[in-house]
Amino acid sequence: MNSTATQITKLINTPNPSAPVTTHALSELGNGSMQDGLKRIVRYYASESASNLKLGRIQGATVGILITVTVGGGIALINHAKQKKKIKREGQVILNTLQHPSSHCVTQDDSVDDITEEQSAIL
Numbered sequence: 001m002n003s004t005a006t007q008i009t010k011l012i013n014t015p016n017p018s019a020p021v022t023t024h025a026l027s028e029l030g031n032g033s034m035q036d037g038l039k040r041i042v043r044y045y046a047s048e049s050a051s052n053l054k055l056g057r058i059q060g061a062t063v064g065i066l067i068t069v070t071v072g073g074g075i076a077l078i079n080h081a082k083q084k085k086k087i088k089r090e091g092q093v094i095l096n097t098l099q100h101p102s103s104h105c106v107t108q109d110d111s112v113d114d115i116t117e118e119q120s121a122i123l
Contacts, residue, residue, distance in 0.1 A: 005044075005045065005048050008041070008044075012041075025037070026038055026041075029041065
């Protein structure tokens, strides 16, 4: 609620307002009709609340998008870090195998039973 609406609410909720002042103000707002003056006040509050609702929806959507982007970005970074760690481990296994080859070399004619655990982990 804006400051004007707040001030109007305070005036309306004033305890013991004098009837002539209230009826005169409503009549003036309604161009001679108190009922139209009251309708005018109600329409004002309805449009004010609709405006605030729209603003609230925009703010809510913005916050929602920011949270989604933050969570999605965090998940992407975690997955990237896991993938990087996996690639690093694979590279380390390849490097260790090339630096310290086993005494038994596997050729195409060797049976599958002759492959060591270390070599099968690489394959």
